[in-house]
Amino acid sequence: MDIQNSCIRAEADHVQILRCKEDLSGVTTSIEAISKVMALAGNEVRFKILYLLQRETELCPCDFADILAMSVPAISQHLRKMKDANVISARRAGQTILYRISKENEAFLTSILSNIESERKIA
DSSP: OOGGGSSOOSSOOHHHHHHHHHHHHHHHHHHHHHHHHHHHHTSHHHHHHHHHHHHHSOBOHHHHHHHHTOOHHHHHHHHHHHHHTTSEEEEEETTEEEEEEOHHHHHHHHHHHTTOOOOOOOO
């Protein structure tokens, strides 16, 4: 790619461009991992599931179905996608499967989800 022909600026800062390329190459793995989490969380239902897990720690598919007024199979599809991507983890308690945010993503998701402000109005 010819840097000088790709923009209308008068002169490229080649040092800055090289520095930025080096910076990106050092964080590519982290960016890819976070992008996958963000892509999954970009779905409103999955974002709500993550929000609920951040608040309640563990919930089962039936809990999500009742809270979100959805079918258990529909909830299970969302949970499976997030579990396959290691965004959430599961544990069995008897016949019940409980889901929680995975340890690997807990701090990252907590920092995002804790910024959601309540829309409740105080009367």
